[in-house]
Amino acid sequence: MPTENLDETAKQILNAASRRFLYYGYKKTTMSEIADDCNMSTGNLYRYFPSKLDIAEMFVRVLRGEQVATLRSVVDAPGRTPSQKLRDFFLLKFKIAYERFHDKPKAYELSSELISERPKVALEWESAEGRVLAEILAEGDADGSFAVDNAPAMAKILQDAGYRFTSPAVFHEGDYDALATELNGVIDLVLDGFSWRAARHQHGKPPANVAVT
Amino acid sequence: MPTENLDETAKQILNAASRRFLYYGYKKTTMSEIADDCNMSTGNLYRYFPSKLDIAEMFVRVLRGEQVATLRSVVDAPGRTPSQKLRDFFLLKFKIAYERFHDKPKAYELSSELISERPKVALEWESAEGRVLAEILAEGDADGSFAVDNAPAMAKILQDAGYRFTSPAVFHEGDYDALATELNGVIDLVLDGFSWRAARHQHGKPPANVAVT
C-alpha cells in the first residue's frame, strides 16, 4: 500500500486533497483550501509533502494501487484456466479504464497532468501490471497451455497488443460494446498463438514464427 | 489521387499552403500569406476552397494517400509470403509513423488538429489501410497459411493489436529499436495464432479460442 509509511497527518492531508481533486480537479484546488480542510496552515502542508504535485502523485499512486489490486484478484480467481484469466485480465483492465475515463473525468485529467511531469510514475504502474500479467503467463506455462519462456517480456508484448483498449485517448471513438468485441478478437488470436506454441513445444520443436526479414 | 478533380489554380493554392503548413504549421500560416504566394486576393481563395481547414484537409489527404500507396507496395511485392507481407506491412507502417513524427513535426501537428475537427477523415484513412491489410489476409487465406473467414473484421483486429506502434502520442516513451523489437514480438504471436487456425482448419475443426466468459 502506498500510504503505509505515511504519518497520520499526511493521510489527513491526502484525504482532503483527494476529495477536492476528484470534485474540482488538480488545478482548481488550492493549497490553502487543503490547509483549511485540515485546520492547519499552508506552510505546514510542506512539512508532509514537498509540493502540491507530490500530493497529486500520492493520490494517483493510491488509485493505481487499487487498480492493480483489482487486476491481481483475477490471478487468484479459483476455477479459471490461465487462458480465461488472460481474457479476464484484459477485459477487466479495459472496463476499469473505460469507466474511470467516463465517470471520473477529473481523476483521468489529473493522471494525465501528473504523467506529463512525472513520466516514471506511468512506467512504474505499467510494470506493476506487467508483473500481474507475467504471473498468469507463468501459470499457463506451468500447466502446459502457453509455452512462455520469458514471462516479463511476453507480458510487455501483450500489453502492447492491448494498448488500444487501455489508452483513454481514443475511447471517444467507439462505444463500449464495439471495443469489447474487438478486444475479444485480439485475445482470441493471442490465445491461438499460445496454443500453437504449446503444441510445438510438446513436439520438441522451436516456435514457428520468428522475426527474420 | 485526391488532387485529381482539382482546378489548376486550386493545385497552386494547395502547393503554396502545403509549403507553409510544413514549415510554419497550420495556425501560423495566414490566408493572406497563401494569397500573396499565389499573387491573388484572399477572397479569391474561397472560390477554390470553402475554408482554410479544407485546404488543410486536402493537404493531409495527399500525405495519407502517399502513405497508403507505400503500404500497398507491400502487397504487390513479389516473392514474399503472406506472413512476410503482414510483418512488412506493420514494420513499414511503424517506420512511416515514427519518422514522420520525428522529422516532420509540423505535419503531425497539422494532422492532429485536423482530426480533432474532422474525425471522419481519420476513419477514412484507417479503413483505407484496413483494405490493404485485408488483401494480405485474403491472400494468406487463399494459400492456406491463414484461415481468415472475415478479412475486413480481422484487419480491424490486427490494426487494434498494432495500435501501440502507430499512435505517435506515445513515441517519445521508447526509442525506435526497442519498439520495433516489441512489434516483432506481437507479429510473431499473431502469426502463430494464424498458424494454429490454419492447422485447425485443415482438420475440419472450429477455431480453438472463442470469446465465452
Next chain:
DNA sequence: TGGCTGATTATTATATAAACTGTTCAATCG
C-alpha cells in the same frame, strides 16, 4: 526543541484591451 504559523515572494493564472485573421460581399475588372 520540534512542530507550526502566516506574512512575504516569486511564479502562475486570469481578466481586459488591442491587434490580427478567417470569411464575406458589394464593387470592380476584363
Next chain:
DNA sequence: CGATTGAACAGTTTATATAATAATCAGCCA
C-alpha cells in the same frame, strides 16, 4: 457577365495589467 478584388465584419489570438497561488522562512508556540 463571370471572375476577381479588398475593405468591412465577426471571431479569435496575442499582449498587458491585474489578481491569485505555490512555496518559503523568520518567528511563534507548546
